[in-house]
Amino acid sequence: MAVEIEHTCPFGSTCEEVKDGKIYRCAWYAKLVGKDPQSEKEIDNWGCAMSWMPTLMIEMSQTNRGQTTTLESFRNETVKGQEIFNTLVQKRNNILESKQ
Numbered sequence: 526m527a528v529e530i531e532h533t534c535p536f537g538s539t540c541e542e543v544k545d546g547k548i549y550r551c552a553w554y555a556k557l558v559g560k561d562p563q564s565e566k567e568i569d570n571w572g573c574a575m576s577w578m579p580t581l582m583i584e585m586s587q588t589n590r591g592q593t594t595t596l597e598s599f600r601n602e603t604v605k606g607q608e609i610f611n612t613l614v615q616k617r618n619n620i621l622e623s624k625q
Contacts, residue, residue: 532576540573562587 534540540554553574561568562584 534573540571 538551539549541548541550543549551573554571555574555577556569556571557577557580558569560566562580568580
């Protein structure tokens, strides 16, 4: 026998309801469109912003790892360029010293 799971708002609110000819929507009720960072499945759903937080934190962590890799690569290229520059300056100084 399967147990049915029903999610409720911990704040005691209703995400969206129609009343008196108007739609009352919680400010945190948001639509998320994109790819799930864990499964790569397309997401196009409405839900509470608080319930989207774990998904968004995973996405942010993956993005930060990519940026860290890029920055490390940039740093390595900068160090390599500085070493070449230092070598050229040293050679120039040696040449100038030998001419004196």
